Structures are given as structure tokens and as C-alpha cells.
Amino acid sequence: MTKDSPSMDFDGVKQHFDEELARARRELGTVNIAVFGNTGVGKSTLLNAVFGVELAATGTGDSVTDHIQYHGREGEPLGIFDTPGFEIGGAERTLLREITQMFADNRKRPIAERIHVVWFVENAQGHRFVDSSAAIVSHLASFGVPVMLILTRVRKTPAGTLTRATTELVDSIRARGLPTTPSGEVFTVNALADEELGDPAHGLTELLDATFRAVPTEVHDALTAAQRLDLERKRRAARAIVNRFALTSAAAGATPIPFADLALVTAAVTRMFAQISAAYGVPIQKRQLAKLAAAVLVTGGAAGATSAAVVKMSAKQIAKLTAGKALMASGRLVPVMNVVIAAAAGASAAVVAKSAGHAWARVCEHMLTHPRSVEGDGIDPAAIEVFAEDFGRRSRT
16 A cells, blocks of 8 residues: 555545545536526526525625625535625615626636536516616626526416516517527526426526526536536436546556555545546535435445444455355455455456446435435435345446
8 A cells, every 4th residue: 555545444534535525526616607687586496496505504794895694614515605685676876886896706707616607596586677677687698607597486387388477578578679698589488396286396496507508518517516406417427427537547556456456446436436426516514414325335335333343354354255255244245346356356347337337426426316315424324225125336347
């Protein structure tokens, strides 16, 4: 084991995963969205539906101007500029000045730190779009940033079409010829389904797809990680990461992998896990995610094992596997889900990397679709089972 190689034990892998996850998140960058609109138009509901973000839960953001705040932290894929408690009607001059002030600073920043798109949100139930709102939209667009105009709480007829009132509102907005992105487009969405009234959620995927087209390509990876609507985008990102690591492993790996190289294999797979986790934007405490990664990498899922126990257990399991004996632990057959053990048992580095990467992507997806599994400081046993089933199947084939 070289000086730069992390330890293969539980604590060593946890520490290495923490470091790699922080690096992966920094490299992913941040997509910054400015959200304008009066209080009560549905901004928070919209952000929660698309990104799983509740601004009220994040507390007060960093002050950009007297009325504009920024919500975001280093290493997070999403940053939100917001105007909490500010009413546009009757106070647009103040907001226009503050927008000018905000963009004066914005222009000095590198592209990765600028505002990448503006969502201007109106409540369709108000059935009107006033001159002051139009002035704000035009002023925002004058700074060269794409401005998307969104009507929220849009109800549809039983036939799935817009109501007459909404259609008239959309037509009246388009008639103003505002410099929106795409040109003249008005997005109609309902972010929260109402089962009692029979109103389904709609329009969110179209809004997300248009946002991808509007923002610079440099922040597409961050937007993919931040959004919660399109899992297929996350899967494609994860597959690209897995294929890259598998290709590298195939070029450098031997079969079977020499015992001295197991630490290097573990380090590479840990790095891959971290990059996949960042690509999925898993909303989980870093400490908990690191525990889970270490558990599936070196302990066969024994999340509570101590470092000394892991070293002893792994040594015994590797010896049995390399001798071709059945693997038993605590009186039961242990599936070959431990990445270190699979590598020592004769699998090529490429097979180990690809099998482990795809299985870890399934774990990330499980945690996104089962948000309660990421609560607290423990490890969800179901996540361990997801990895065990998928890694075992892939590594056998």
C-alpha cells in the first residue's frame, strides 16, 4: 500500500469517501436560479416540486440587496436568489434599482457563479398580469439573462385543456411581446396535485426541459443533480461515470487483482461512488452516506463493524474465497457484495468497477425515491439490500 493509498478498513474508506464527495460536489458546480414573484404566487411549491427544496426550511438566506437573498452553500448543486416578502405591485422602482445593483455584481463573477436563468412566477388564479410585472420582466431580460415566465396553480378542464380564463391570460401576456425565453413563451404549471378537486400536477417536465435549454452547458451537470423530476437524466450521468471508471480499470487491471493492488481498487471505486452520489444529488448527511459507502465496500454490509473487526473479517473472507471455499459468516452464507472481496476472488478490475458502480447508482436512486431512508445518522438496511442484490447479480454475470 502506497503512502497515498487510503486504508481498506471501514474508517479509512469513510474518510476517503468524505474527501472525494466534497471534491466531486465542487467540480459539479452550481446552477443559480433567480426566482421573482409576489408572496403567495407559489414560488416555494414550485421549487419544492422541481428541486425538493423548501426555502422556508433553509431559513434566511445571505443578503444580496435589501430585498434579495441568496440561498445556497458551497458544494451544493443549486443556488436560489429570492425576494421573500416583497410585493412587486406599487414598489417596482425599488426592485428595479436592486435588480440593477444585483446584476452589477453578477457581471463581475465567472460564468459558474452568475445567475444562469430567471423564473418570473405569477399565480394564474389572479387572472391578470399587471404593467409593473411586465416592467420587471423587461428589466431582468435587459441584462442578458434568460427570463422564463411561469403561471402557477393552473387548472385544466376534464378534457386536459386550459380553461378559458387561463387561455385569455396567456394570450394577453403574449400580446405584450415581452423578451422571455423561449421567445414569447408562457409556461403553465400546477406544481401540487389536488386530489380533492381532481387537479393533477402538470407542466413541470416541460419547464425543466426548457430550463436546461436556457442555462449554459457548463451548469447542466449541476442542474441534473439538483432536479428531482427526471431520473433518467441522473441515470445517464451515472452511466457515463461508471463507464469511464470501468474503461480505466480495464486498461490497468489484472485478473485476478493482486492483493497489493486491492487498496488501489478500493480507492478508485470509492472515488466513483462519490462522483455518482454527487451526480444524483442525494440529499443525505455526508457522514451517513460515507458510512453506507464503507459498509458495502469493505464489510459486506456490516455497517456497525469496527475497523479492527473489518480487517480481521475481510482477511478471513479473502482467504476462503481465494481457496475456493464457501463463505460463511455468523452461521449464514454471505453474498459476494463486498467489493474488496470480489476483487480478491478473481474478478477483473473492470467487472468490479462496473458492477459496483451500477449497484451504487441504484442505491442513490433508492435514497432519492425513499426520502425517509436518509433521515437520522443510521443506515437504511434496505439500501444495503439494494446494493447486495444488484452487485451480486452483475458480478456473477
